[in-house]
Amino acid sequence: MTDPKVRLKGLIRLQSWINPENACWEWQGQISNSGHGRIMLSDENGRRLLSAEQASFIAFHQDLPEGAGVRQTCNNRLCVNPEHLQLVETQTPTGETLQ
Numbered sequence: 001m002t003d004p005k006v007r008l009k010g011l012i013r014l015q016s017w018i019n020p021e022n023a024c025w026e027w028q029g030q031i032s033n034s035g036h037g038r039i040m041l042s043d044e045n046g047r048r049l050l051s052a053e054q055a056s057f058i059a060f061h062q063d064l065p066e067g068a069g070v071r072q073t074c075n076n077r078l079c080v081n082p083e084h085l086q087l088v089e090t091q092t093p094t095g096e097t098l099q
Ligand SMILES: [Zn+2]
Pocket: 022, 023, 024, 025, 072, 074, 075, 076, 079, 080, 081, 084
């Protein structure tokens, strides 16, 4: 059986367009109301709806820790280039909000 992450990588590449000017991988798939790409992910943890950047981060880097988010360092909401994605720990155990 194909590794779900390998499948996900293929899906992300297929649904994004690489902008030659800034190297952003611009998401061409479904877009949510908030203006972010979205994708349905099925893996060993079940089926869930993720933003495209979260899915890309999971596929190319690692699973997201509980409560963590992903942001684009290039400030392009549709970018899914793993090189432009950064993990954001939204909350520390004390509930403090980090940048
Ligand atoms: Zn980018």
